[in-house]
Amino acid sequence: MTRSVYVTGIDRGDGRQVVELGVMELLTRQVDRVGVFRPLVHHRPDRLFDLLRARYRLTQDPSTVYGMDYHEASALQAERGTDELVSRLVDRFHAVARDYEVVLVLGTDFAATQLPDELALNARLANEFGASVIPVVGGKGQPAESVRAEARNAFRAYDGLGCDVLAMVVNRVAGEDREAIAERLATRLPVPCYVLPDEPALAAPTVAQITHALGASVVLGDDAGLARDALGFVFGGATLPNVLKALTPGCLVVTPGDRADLVVGALAAHSAGTPPIAGVLLTLNERPGEEILTLASRLAPGTPVISVPETSFPTAAELFSLEGKLSAATPRKAETALGLFERNVDTADLLKRVSVARSGRVTPMMFEHELLEQARADRRRVVLPEGTEERVLRAADVLVRRGVCDLTLLGDVEAIRKKAADLSVNLGDTQLIDPQTSELRDAFAEKYAALRAHKGVTVELAYDVVSDVNYFGTLMVQEGLADGMVSGSVHSTAATIRPAFEIIKTKPDASIVSSVFFMCLADKVLVYGDCAVNPDPDAEQLADIAAQSAATAARFGVEPRIAMLSYSTGTSGSGADVDKVREATKLVREAHPELRIEGPIQYDAAVEPSVAATKLPGSEVAGQATVLIFPDLNTGNNTYKAVQRSAGAVAVGPVLQGLRKPVNDLSRGALVSDIVNTVAITAIQSQVPSQGQELPA
Template sequence: MLCPAHPKPGSHWWSWGWLTRCTRTGRMGIYRPIVNGTDPADDPLLRMLRRRYKVESVRCRAGMTLADARAALAAGREDEVSSQALEEYGRIAEECDVVVVDGSDLSGPDAGREFDLNAQLANNLGLPVLAVIGAQGLGPEETTQAVADASQQLEAARCPVLSVVVNRVRPADIDTVRGAVRAATGGLPSYVIPEVPEISAPTVADVAMTLSLEWFSGRSELDRDVGGVQVAAMNAENFLRILEPGNLVIVPGDRTDIVMACMASALSPELPTPSGVILTDGLVPASYVLPLMAHAPFPVFAESADASTTAQRVSHVRSEIHTGESRRVAAALGIWARSIDEKELLERLALPRPATMTPLRFLNDLIERARQQKKRIVLAEGKDSRVLRAAEILRRRDVCHVTLLGNPSAVRELAEAEGIELGGITIVDPAHSPLRERFALEYQRLRAHKGVILERAREVMLDGAYFGTMMVHLGEADGMVSGAAHTTANTIRPALEFMKSQHGNGLVSSVFFMLFPDRVLVYGDCAVVPDPTDRQLADIALASATTAAQFGVEPRVAMLSYSTGVSGGGTAVDKVKRATDMVAAARPDLAVDGPIQYDAAVDAAIASSKLPSSAVAGRATVFVFPDLNTGNNTYKAVEQSSGAVAVGPILQGLRKPINDLSRGSTIEDIINTVAITAVQAQSPS
């Protein structure tokens, strides 16, 4: 539930699944009055939310266990439950602008009593209800009846309803259920979310946690979907014949032949790879197999129970979103965006948009904007597992249309070994693509003045960065991202050779978005132009201001130098002064000042003494460094010493978006850069 921080009429009861939308607010808190489990302080869902949304424990906590709440109710101590909820909620509210309150999931043995308890808490906290009705295994008529029953029960409990969400509907029933639910809710906003196998299927982590399995060997990463469960009770030859990709294999620990077959299947591109192996009966394979198992590309667990008992327990494992965080959450966010009218829902919430720009809000807005007008983005490095993982999450979140470059067999083999699902993602092999000849002819034409012959052009088009850039140049893609495994020069060179700059002046520069806890600043140029002239410095400032505005940062441009105003002189200071004058002449509407030192640009107290009449000093959002040496060192120093998140470099000045990655990029870095590229591609060239 999403609500104003202090309890009062008009607060909102909200379900945890929509937390990503809460990043539109300021300081957010999360409260779960009732949790399943034995320790409210160690609730796994809250652990996941703290990690994902960077919420401190003081603003993200639970009240009491469901068992304790039931005991209090049975003893006639109903006020104790509500009093604790109000007290805990009040403490969180003091720290926050918005509090998300999550009701329990009605999964206990007495769902009816649990429902009444949630309704009572909603009323005591003064929060209308967003009703989430699960439709798993139900047909259209049963689902509609469930919605009607829930609406009647909430009305009887005098809980005002904000909206209704029907979750896990069979895809074939979506249209029928949507129409019936609208009729059953009497005009309330209602939304229908289909069953999504990528969310509902358990992961290896779910199985390991539920069964308390002991990791034995192989990969320790557990974020793999379990496609099915297979008990190996036949010889290795027959086992391999029926093994399906992603199956969790359950086998007595002394069946060395099956263990070896699993290892062989993982090493062969023609055979499927298991998601994991559980060795049962307290047995382990022969000693000569153990060194091989250490290199298994899937996790291996040891279990004391027999294979039949283990298989039965695995069959009852529930999918838990907090254990398969990145991939499963990505799928959940993607289906949410496709199923929910966020504008309508947020209008009902009527929450003011905060003035501050937090890192989470900036990145969330980025994904939202990319999703609104999905573009085709090519990733040139299909042989990098980080790139593949990012591509999977981008596809699951429905951010853009992704194309991977690389040999399809090699890419799929790597993906299967890493437990990555590439369904719905296009893979193009530059070496065998029918586009290669067309691209080579175009490259030869554009580089004829450099003496490039067709044979050389064909060879150049084998390079992923060149092939990907040509895809963008000729309209086969809207943007390209590369650099996870190559240098910045390798990424930029093709664009400089034949993409041409946006405004014809030949200057390509870059910015980093520096994400601080309460604001986003723009640093340029920190990656491309080594020693800009005054004209180039002005162009960098103008381009950086445009980029800042494009991504929601109001540009107030500080032209940095070792001197502020007229306090110093010299060749370097004079260059910055001339550049500042050029920017002001080109954009009279733009707030720009320089030369200015960094401290005067960011600190209001210092600004008041050094440049008291400046519209930029103390409030700068765009920082233009005098040279690459200063810019690159400064952004890295700030990133490492302040904890700010640096997103970039983001290239600017090209006719179409091409962006570079650091070779140390994380999966999140790649996702963010792709989203930025997609947003850049939405602007006309």
């Protein structure tokens, strides 16, 4: 029977979408096919389903998501009774459940529904669907005792109606009350109760949402600027010095359109990062002249300036009634929501209570989810030397919102802050260091000079060398000020890893530094090595690469079955290239008898069971290899790129192995998601020493 989870509430305004998104994230970590069903809907398309479909790449036909709209349901209930309404919704639910391993049910929203006893209807539907229930109680603006009472009453209501209540969630409580509410409910309820504090950034509308709601026109700005959250409003009527004093981070400045001084002053403040603002809203249907607008666009490129015809008073009334919404158009809000959920919910325990069996397939999304979860479980600090690079800043934004790890960004601090402000990137508590002016520079110069004295490096020369961001970041890792480093989005591979060779050096049991890619195919993850570092390894080096790659695979949940690739299989071929692979295979077997390995073997025999049955019958690796070792860089690099492009695989890496501490290189074409994944991998690699184990290869 399909497992189903029904997220519901007791009233409107509970911010339930955060919980629905968080539960979807949990389910997609475990299974490949997750369906969505909303029994009753106000509008189609549904905003939250559009977000889920975009974020989790759902292929479900949108027409199957909805039971019926509220108007139809109300009429049916009035005419033919609740039993008929429930019967039809059950039929439509089962039409979805047949095709999915698990279904997330989004309960009714208690907003102008005209349905009597809506809570009882949700409870009955959950029971008829065979779904377990997670009720959500809203606590915004309520005293702690009132929130606790509502949570207890909600549990009793759903439990009393026969529901299988998995857990309770209390959402949007005052931050200072969260712990007290959680402690009291932990002793009063028989199921876990997770308490989430109110997060202003989730309730804040974006500038784009404000533009749409007010029917404003965009005078200046780009899509990134319009995606900024308006965390507050500052109404400009005073003199410029007084308005500047009133500015707060993320505020939207509302001013009559003829106050060019306030427009320029607010944008200049944003450009200086004191503070970064969301944008400027012009009233009275007035706009500054072209000269002022040209200056404004140069002061703060991308920062939105929008215009409305109304005066400030009716504009203010509309602004204060707006609330931000999670949608496919607000991906950063989704990251914030997930971070909030994951920080305040025991996700491992909740997933256990849901009792969804893990799928035998491992999709790219499931692998990526697991990376973030592993990194978050034991937070580490990762240094990113390319602190002013846009993709790095956007990746940092995701990592901070999701609470994946602590970060240090290197570069000119003011330049980083300005770029972050222009991109509306939330750096949170991220550490910013300028190697040129850092107090660490002298100590690092002495350290580097001592390490490289045999090469004639003096302290004076070292002082210049360590101002390079990659050398500075590597020394931070070496000295324990960071746990790992990720670079390469704008630097060459050599510039990224040369400092690691000189400073961190290889592990005692590693003869070579090599790399792997995690190749995420549609239904499994393969490990390819070495596709990025060593041009033509000899047999001993190839054996070392195989052993390191097996250890890396195991560290990230891939059971290692090693295929030593060649252009021939078994004893069918000969020649120097085949002999090298045959010798490397022998060396691995002698040094690591516990590893399952086959070689030489061709790629098709390594991964395709039908070919393996013909070429190497009885092999425990052939046809089911998970770690594929290429004989040289030419073969490996071209193969991983061919598979990536032709098979639509997600390539995560390169992940360096063999160093004493983790340093990883990015492709200069790396996407934001690639950087996020690589930082998570680096954080995971650094976790092992804290557990008293050797760093994984």
